[in-house]
Amino acid sequence: AQSVTQLDSHVSVSEGTPVLLRCNYSSSYSPSLFWYVQHPNKGLQLLLKYTSAATLVKGINGFEAEFKKSETSFHLTKPSAHMSDAAEYFCVVSGNTGFQKLVFGTGTRLLVSP
């Protein structure tokens, strides 16, 4: 069985400061991990993915995430927040062989103030 826990339902930052969105996962086998972003009243867009290659993954819009097996974590970071980063972010876990369903976290809403 697989599950993912997003440790914060809301995160507030000021523009220009670092962003950290935390995600812990549970998986009985080697996982694939994803971060998706959803802007208000929009669909979901893939930010980045980990698929058992490099543990530090770079995504779009300056985001990156590091897979830490010992800590079962896949936290999302960005050095400097922009107002356009305000959105909801979902951490997602899946298996890494062939067809696997995705299991979504409950989401973290990122608020960015001027």
Place this chain on the structure above:
Amino acid sequence: DAGITQSPRHKVTETGTPVTLRCHQTENHRYMYWYRQDPGHGLRLIHYSYGVKDTDKGEVSDGYSVSRSKTEDFLLTLESATSSQTSVYFCAISVLAPTYNEQFFGPGTRLTVL
């Protein structure tokens, strides 16, 4: 853009009426999914399809049925809508690589059941 459209985009209906939501894709992907999104729950899988006439249940399938008579169309039906089915519904397709299952999402359908 994975060429996914959903119709209608918004619908208001009354309890007890049947409702069908349509997902259409233009790129011949084999796997298609229906999710619902509710506050505090992230996205939860309703049903998925792995080919024409091949479908299976997800974690929240009660009260929903699906059909896939053509590769490009995946229909979600609420046989008798209830207020608990008020939600935002997302369709997705997946692109399978050897080691992961990456999904792309449609724009969503907002359904209100009065």
